[in-house]
Amino acid sequence: MKGDPVIEVEAMSRRYGSGKDAFYAVRDLELTVAEGQLFGLLGTNGAGKTSSLEVIQGLSRATDGSVRVLGMDPVRERRELRPSLGIMLQKGGLPQDFTARESLSMWAGTCSNPLPVDEVLERVDMRDRSDTRVKFLSGGEARRLDLACAIIGQPLVLFLDEPTTGLDPESRRNTWQLIAELKASGVTIMLTTHYLDEAESLCDQLAIMHRGTVVRSGTVAEVVADHPAQIKVRRPDLLLPNLPGAEMRVDGDSVVITTATVQETLTDLLIWAQHNNVALSGLDARAASLETVFLSIADQFDHHVKLEGAPV
Ligand SMILES: Nc1ncnc2c1ncn2[C@@H]1O[C@H](COP(=O)(O)OP(=O)(O)OP(=O)(O)O)[C@@H](O)[C@H]1O
Structure with a gap:
């Protein structure tokens, strides 16, 4: 039923190696994905996204x-579960000498209820590339064939x-549309993804993730809401006033103001400018985006690690 949990992950960790070589790629992952939802796992390189997916798909065991x-x-009941799963790995492993159509037909032969190949x-x-051998497909075409198999x-x-x-x-836009259609049909x-616009446009x-743990989660709006907005203005001749609740730093010939209450801060700034006859040139105020949140995470957490002096 829509809203019922379909994917449930509790305190999941994935360790590679053992003894002194032991390395936790994922630590204490908790997440739930409800039926019909589209859940995005984002993160820096090596954050543990693929390792998490592999465990959830049953391709490797949780530690x-x-x-x-x-x-x-997904591991012990793989046989029962597998027909209900579609999996597009980061690197598809289709035989290189088959054509796109042959590969997809072969794949369809392993499914209990496949759609028509064409x-x-x-x-x-990929209709016009269907007779091309996999090894001659471009990277983007091969990716679309992997999606077809999934x-x-x-x-x-x-x-x-x-x-x-x-x-x-x-092709990205077309793929987004296809993913949105699949979601609309209840999948x-x-x-x-590393594309933040993709996450913004598709994910419920x-x-x-960063270094194996989830550092932010929620809807896009929730993730962004916790993050301060930014106001930028060219440095005026007069010293800017103290703006309650805001932090200021100089960046070249500009001043960057970060604030959790952008409307109040902007109002204070504009009133000050009017009283003091200051023209605020280059004024730019923008709410946080997924990109600003994402970029601050690596900074913030790496800084924290350096201060603590211990690996996460
Ligand atoms: N088989 C393995 N043996 C040892 N370490 C591994 C193995 N697979 C992945 N790792 C390490 O685990 C960490 C997480 O890798 P993972 O591929 O899950 O990250 P990711 O978030 O998917 O990265 P990317 O965005 O770069 O694809 C990385 O440091 C990686 O080097």
């Missing part, structure tokens, strides 16, 4: 914690690991 997908253990080639915009079995749950990496802007989707919920 600790538990994972349920459609109420099943229909799926059409949906991923959706041909009509999955209830779809995992997409960086689905639009290497795609040109038009539960979990994706990783997201989690931002």
